[in-house]
Amino acid sequence: MEFNEAKNKFVQTWGALGSQWGINKTMAQIHALLMVSAEPLSMEDIMEALHISRGNASMNLRGLMDWGIVYKEYKAGERKEFFTAEKDLDELAVKISQERSKREIKPALKILKEVSSIEGNNSAEAKHFIEQTTKLHDFVLKADNVLDKITEYKDNWLTKLVIKIMK
Amino acid sequence: MEFNEAKNKFVQTWGALGSQWGINKTMAQIHALLMVSAEPLSMEDIMEALHISRGNASMNLRGLMDWGIVYKEYKAGERKEFFTAEKDLDELAVKISQERSKREIKPALKILKEVSSIEGNNSAEAKHFIEQTTKLHDFVLKADNVLDKITEYKDNWLTKLVIKIMK
DNA sequence: CTAAAGTTTCAAAAATAATTGAAAGTTTAT
DNA sequence: ATAAACTTTCAATTATTTTTGAAACTTTAG
Numbered sequence: 034m035e036f037n038e039a040k041n042k043f044v045q046t047w048g049a050l051g052s053q054w055g056i057n058k059t060m061a062q063i064h065a066l067l068m069v070s071a072e073p074l075s076m077e078d079i080m081e082a083l084h085i086s087r088g089n090a091s092m093n094l095r096g097l098m099d100w101g102i103v104y105k106e107y108k109a110g111e112r113k114e115f116f117t118a119e120k121d122l123d124e125l126a127v128k129i130s131q132e133r134s135k136r137e138i139k140p141a142l143k144i145l146k147e148v149s150s151i152e153g154n155n156s157a158e159a160k161h162f163i164e165q166t167t168k169l170h171d172f173v174l175k176a177d178n179v180l181d182k183i184t185e186y187k188d189n190w191l192t193k194l195v196i197k198i199m200k
Numbered sequence: 201m202e203f204n205e206a207k208n209k210f211v212q213t214w215g216a217l218g219s220q221w222g223i224n225k226t227m228a229q230i231h232a233l234l235m236v237s238a239e240p241l242s243m244e245d246i247m248e249a250l251h252i253s254r255g256n257a258s259m260n261l262r263g264l265m266d267w268g269i270v271y272k273e274y275k276a277g278e279r280k281e282f283f284t285a286e287k288d289l290d291e292l293a294v295k296i297s298q299e300r301s302k303r304e305i306k307p308a309l310k311i312l313k314e315v316s317s318i319e320g321n322n323s324a325e326a327k328h329f330i331e332q333t334t335k336l337h338d339f340v341l342k343a344d345n346v347l348d349k350i351t352e353y354k355d356n357w358l359t360k361l362v363i364k365i366m367k
Numbered sequence: 368c369t370a371a372a373g374t375t376t377c378a379a380a381a382a383t384a385a386t387t388g389a390a391a392g393t394t395t396a397t
Numbered sequence: 398a399t400a401a402a403c404t405t406t407c408a409a410t411t412a413t414t415t416t417t418g419a420a421a422c423t424t425t426a427g
Contacts, residue, residue: 046308
């Protein structure tokens with residue numbers, strides 16, 4: 034396999050995988066592209082590499098920057114903006130898990146708390162509902178905390194985790 | 201909040217959350233509904249509760265069974281099939297992580313291995329590509345192994361993990 | 368200040384994914 | 398063997414999400 038073919042395959046695969054995880058294809062592709070680019074890329078570069086429109090590139094780059102995993106860079110003497118991806122994988126994983134926690138887990142916990150706290154319901158059905166949603170709340174809360182703790186290491190959290198788990 | 205309102209809110213929220221995670225809304229809703237139902241539900245029950253068609257219910261129930269998190273049950277003397285969800289959260293998490301590993305992580309690893317193994321490329325660009333995809337491969341592989349190890353405990357893996365991590 | 372270079376926004380169009388519903392397929396009781 | 402009860406399948410429809418492209422906006426150089 035030749036370099037450009039491999040690069041293309043990587044970008045495509047990452048894009049497809051993104052879809053399965055609720056991230057839009059283009060966003061995942063842009064991220065993949067930036068991950069393997071030695072140099073920062075301009076919006077033009079990205080548009081050309083992925084055959085996408087200016088608007089699409091702009092919106093998805095904004096999205097990636099909101100996740101904190103892509104940065105703007107300015108090159109000396111250049112008017113254009115350039116973009117780079119967070120290439121440190123530990124840092125990347127930490128950022129993603131922090132954002133997902135903030136955007137999805139925390140709001141879900143709030144709802145779980147709410148619905149598991151209904152009162153004055155004494156049917157067997159209601160009892161089971163309360164029990165189950167309470168368990169779910171506690172489970173998700175615990176998992177969220179573990180994630181928090183794990184990623185607190187920042188550097189080499191995965192390696193440290195491997196060591197803890199394996200022994 | 202009254203019981204039915206709470207139940208509805210829970211099902212809706214779980215459905216919305218599912219979408220964000222690449223699971224279709226109805227599938228997530230059916231799962232949510234079964235999770236909080238004290239009794240197994242028939243297809244009719246589910247269709248009525250979620251206002252969905254027979255075909256939709258059938259396909260998504262099949263999907264959930266393929267994930268191994270919803271089971272068919274037969275009630276004595278009843279012709280109809282009934283469905284229940286895996287309600288043990290440890291078991292649920294284990295099943296989900298095993299399936300995702302099999303369906304998504306393993307194939308991704310294969311591609312990463314492939315694209316990071318290109319040869320005879322000595323441009324700086326190609327070198328960076330190989331380096332980055334190799335790192336990614338090793339990272340994902342390690343994470344997949346950790347997940348495997350963790351869920352091997354089956355029972356109370358989360359609790360055991362909390363203990364390991366916190367101390 | 369003005370024009371050029373660049374970026375963002377957003378309504379409309381296109382692409383993708385989910386859903387329906389009816390026909391085909393199964394299973395079971397008699 | 399047959400008919401009733403029930404489930405599955407899938408082409409067509411509907412809903413949702415993504416993408417485009419051109420206008421509006423912003424910034425910078427001269």
